Amino acid sequence: MAIDSLPSEHTPALEFKGSTFSVPVLFLYSNDLAVIDQQLQQKIQLAPDFFKNSPIVFDVQEINKKELNIDVAELTGILYKSGMLPIGIRGGNKEQNNKALELLIPAYSLHHNILHEPKSAEPAKDAKAKVETEAKALPDKNAATLFINQPVRSGQRIYSHGDLIVTAQVSPGAEIMAEGNIHVYNTLKGRVSAGVLGNTDARIFCLNLEAELVSIAGHYKVNEDLDVAHYRKKPVQIYLQEHTLVIDII
Numbered sequence: 001m002a003i004d005s006l007p008s009e010h011t012p013a014l015e016f017k018g019s020t021f022s023v024p025v026l027f028l029y030s031n032d033l034a035v036i037d038q039q040l041q042q043k044i045q046l047a048p049d050f051f052k053n054s055p056i057v058f059d060v061q062e063i064n065k066k067e068l069n070i071d072v073a074e075l076t077g078i079l080y081k082s083g084m085l086p087i088g089i090r091g092g093n094k095e096q097n098n099k100a101l102e103l104l105i106p107a108y109s110l111h112h113n114i115l116h117e118p119k120s121a122e123p124a125k126d127a128k129a130k131v132e133t134e135a136k137a138l139p140d141k142n143a144a145t146l147f148i149n150q151p152v153r154s155g156q157r158i159y160s161h162g163d164l165i166v167t168a169q170v171s172p173g174a175e176i177m178a179e180g181n182i183h184v185y186n187t188l189k190g191r192v193s194a195g196v197l198g199n200t201d202a203r204i205f206c207l208n209l210e211a212e213l214v215s216i217a218g219h220y221k222v223n224e225d226l227d228v229a230h231y232r233k234k235p236v237q238i239y240l241q242e243h244t245l246v247i248d249i250i
Contacts, residue, residue, distance in 0.1 A: 024159055025090065026058045026079075031070040037078050044082055046198055046218040054157070056084045057108065061091025072099040145180075152176060152190065164194075172212060181205070193220070194238075204238040209247070216240050 030036060044051045056079060063070055072089065079086045089100040090108040097107035146160035147167070154173030158164065164178035167185045174190035176182060182194045184206035193215040195202030200217045209231040212223050219240060226247070235250040 024054060024056050024157075026056055027062065028058060028060055028070070028075075029062050031063050031068040033071065033074055033078060036075070037082075040078065040082055043197070046196055048218075052083050054084050055087045057088040057090055058086060059090045060096060064091060064093055064096075070096070072096050073103060076100075076103055076105065146178070148176075154190075170211075178202070191215075200240050202239075205236070205250075207235050208233050209236050214238055214245065214247075216245060219243060219245055221245050 028036065058075065058079065060070060072092075076086045086105055088106045088108050089096060092100060092107055100107050144161075145163040145165060146158070147165050148158060149167045151168040152158055152166060152170045152174040154171045157175040158166075158177065160178040160180070162178065163180040163182070164176060165183045165185070166176060169187045170176055170184055170190040170192070172189045175193075176184075176190065177193040177196050179195065179197050179199060179202075181202050182192055182204045184192070184204075186206075187208040187210060188206040189210045189212065191213040192204055192206075192211055193213075194204045195217040196215075198217050202216055204214060204216065209226065210223075210228050211226065214221055214226065216238065217240060231247060231249065236247055237250055238245060238247050240246070
């Protein structure tokens with residue numbers, strides 16, 4: 001290492017900062033792991049790029065309300081096998097939380113969103129965990145439109161149960177998804193998926209199309225297939241027609 005690359009006395013080598021991340025939450029209503037696995041694969045096929053290597057919190061409160069038991073270790077194994085990365089359990093009982101902690105998966109309290117560190121981790125103060133977006137097993141037809149008025153930066157992921165409206169730029173490496181329509185009143189450079197739970201009537205609108213990937217109900221095109229030079233700085237709408245993505249200049 002070169003001497004001039006070493007941190008100086010007044011330059012810290014690291015820093016902790018507060019931040020907010022969008023993390024999908026998987027709500028479970030059955031303890032039948034075979035059925036969960038089957039339906040999970042069906043959902044993933046609709047939007048494989050969103051779920052690949054996606055962090056996910058699984059919520060078991062409805063199962064516990066029904067007094068149903070579930071094997072947390074086997075459940076997390078199914079999630080890993082599906083290409084997702086479980087980073088938390090929510091709504092678990094003491095036994096479920098302890099099992100999750102043994103697997104180095106933090107446990108969240110329903111009432112205060114308190115994050116409990118895995119047993120192998122160093123003791124730390126309780127931290128509040130804020131989950132902005134949740135991926136439900138079924139679409140919510142009455143879900144409100146989600147408005148985003150700040151730039152969606154690289155690495156950020158936004159999910160809306162209804163329509164999604166973004167008034168700022170969607171940067172390369174960012175992902176936005178909605179169960180309904182998506183409107184981007186700015187430049188769209190990241191990944192965008194509308195109708196992610198199979199809504200073939202969903203549409204994508206944007207003012208400047210430079211996307212890495214566009215998808216509606218699992219049908220997608222990548223940047224190389226979009227002819228972005230033709231659509232650059234022109235308002236477009238994207239929709240499905242006979243299982244094919246169509247891009248029209250508005």
